[in-house]
Amino acid sequence: MDVLPKRDKPDPVVRVSGLAKRFRRRDGSTVPAIDQVSFDVEPGDFVVLLGPSGCGKTTLLRSIAGLETPDEGSISFGGTVRFCSASRINVPPERRGVSMVFQSYALWPHMTALSNVAYPLQSRADSRRDKAEIARRARAALKLVGIAELEGQYAAQLSGGQQQRVALARALVSNDSLVLFDEPLSNVDAKVREQLRIELLTLQRELGFAALFVTHDQAEAMQLGNRIAVLQAGRIVQLASPLEVYTRPANRYVASFVGTMNEALGKVTAIKADTAVVDTDLGTVTGRLGAGRIGVGDRVAAMWRPENCTLSTCDPVAANRFRGRVRASLFVGPYTEQVVGIGDRELRVQVPGAGLLDAGSDVWVEVSEVDVLVLPAEDA
Numbered sequence: 001m002d003v004l005p006k007r008d009k010p011d012p013v014v015r016v017s018g019l020a021k022r023f024r025r026r027d028g029s030t031v032p033a034i035d036q037v038s039f040d041v042e043p044g045d046f047v048v049l050l051g052p053s054g055c056g057k058t059t060l061l062r063s064i065a066g067l068e069t070p071d072e073g074s075i076s077f078g079g080t081v082r083f084c085s086a087s088r089i090n091v092p093p094e095r096r097g098v099s100m101v102f103q104s105y106a107l108w109p110h111m112t113a114l115s116n117v118a119y120p121l122q123s124r125a126d127s128r129r130d131k132a133e134i135a136r137r138a139r140a141a142l143k144l145v146g147i148a149e150l151e152g153q154y155a156a157q158l159s160g161g162q163q164q165r166v167a168l169a170r171a172l173v174s175n176d177s178l179v180l181f182d183e184p185l186s187n188v189d190a191k192v193r194e195q196l197r198i199e200l201l202t203l204q205r206e207l208g209f210a211a212l213f214v215t216h217d218q219a220e221a222m223q224l225g226n227r228i229a230v231l232q233a234g235r236i237v238q239l240a241s242p243l244e245v246y247t248r249p250a251n252r253y254v255a256s257f258v259g260t261m262n263e264a265l266g267k268v269t270a271i272k273a274d275t276a277v278v279d280t281d282l283g284t285v286t287g288r289l290g291a292g293r294i295g296v297g298d299r300v301a302a303m304w305r306p307e308n309c310t311l312s313t314c315d316p317v318a319a320n321r322f323r324g325r326v327r328a329s330l331f332v333g334p335y336t337e338q339v340v341g342i343g344d345r346e347l348r349v350q351v352p353g354a355g356l357l358d359a360g361s362d363v364w365v366e367v368s369e370v371d372v373l374v375l376p377a378e379d380a
């Protein structure tokens with residue numbers, strides 16, 4: 001039998017291994033901004049770093065760009081070491097072969113759109129291209145992002161959305177295999193942001209660069225990433241597809257950070273196969289066991305999404321049902337969000353279309369046990 005020679009897997013675009021960075025605060029204490037982070041970005045990947053303010057997203061991105069020097073670990077691009085604390089390698093940002101788009105655009109206000117985009121080609125040490133070729137490439141990049149007609153405008157004369165397009169063109173002009181994005185869409189208005197997300201994804205697929213994108217906006221992360229890295233206190237707690245992160249969160253923190261979750265805390269009273277019965281402050285809740293080890297007597301969170309609930313005015317025949325009173329009924333367009341009060345607790349229920357209810361109406365909230373996830377209580 002012929003055995004085909006094994007083809008080696010290509011090196012990842014980025015490999016981050018055991019990266020750590022601590023900052024010293026003015027009171028002398030230290031903050032572990034990133035804490036033993038390891039992950040790969042593969043060719044064609046769009047990886048989103050997602051997490052709340054202060055979890056270390058920007059520090060991680062800036063370390064990869066070379067704008068921050070980590071204390072420990074290593075960073076390689078395409079198999080070539082760019083940073084290694086043990087061997088004291090630290091390639092400066094301009095020689096890492098990576099482009100970055102910042103939240104604040106970081107354009108030269110007194111330079112035209114065209115000159116801003118041409119700047120990286122002129123300033124890179126290895127570039128000896130003639131002026132006409134540089135201008136041709138800068139124009140092509142402006143055309144890619146749809147603002148060819150603005151090439152002669154000064155950056156300061158452009159709208160926020162237009163400035164961000166210039167910044168994107170400037171990042172694309174060098175044709176680097178990796179582009180880093182630090183919350184680039186948070187300063188542009190909602191409509192432009194939606195449009196830029198779609199254009200960014202299209203460009204990324206057409207041009208084939210790998211993207212590493214920082215955001216604290218979970219909807220943005222779900223729309224853009226083929227993989228999402230959820231960070232908690234400087235660590236990656238889950239790195240998986242948006243679907244996996246949403247439907248099979250690694251822990252309670254991820255479950256409550258990505259999307260909206262209803263939650264009831266309690267103790268497990270019985271376990272049968274992959275189902276747990278939980279005695280909670282809302283009554284008995286039955287759900288499926290999620291990630292993490294759980295046994296009878298453990299403190300857990302039973303969690304379920306608003307879109308998986310149904311609302312009725314008569315007592316439903318269901319394992320998980322909760323009697324409450326409508327506090328607010330909010331018409332959002334595609335669905336109506338019902339806020340149901342149960343004592344001092346609140347449950348969210350999404351019903352499709354317009355279904356306004358009077359505040360004070362008595363209702364039952366129902367959720368099927370396959371839609372309830374039971375996770376250890378301690379990690380949120």
Ligand SMILES: Nc1ncnc2c1ncn2[C@@H]1O[C@H](COP(=O)(O)OP(=O)(O)OP(=O)(O)O)[C@@H](O)[C@H]1O
Nearest residue numbers: 023024031033052053054055056057058059060216
């Ligand atoms: N230069 C610095 N000196 C001291 N502490 C810092 C410095 N830069 C960041 N930190 C701290 O490191 C931690 C991580 O900060 P970082 O900016 O990476 O978080 P982030 O997730 O990007 O937050 P945000 O979404 O608010 O930008 C925070 O506790 C922050 O206060």
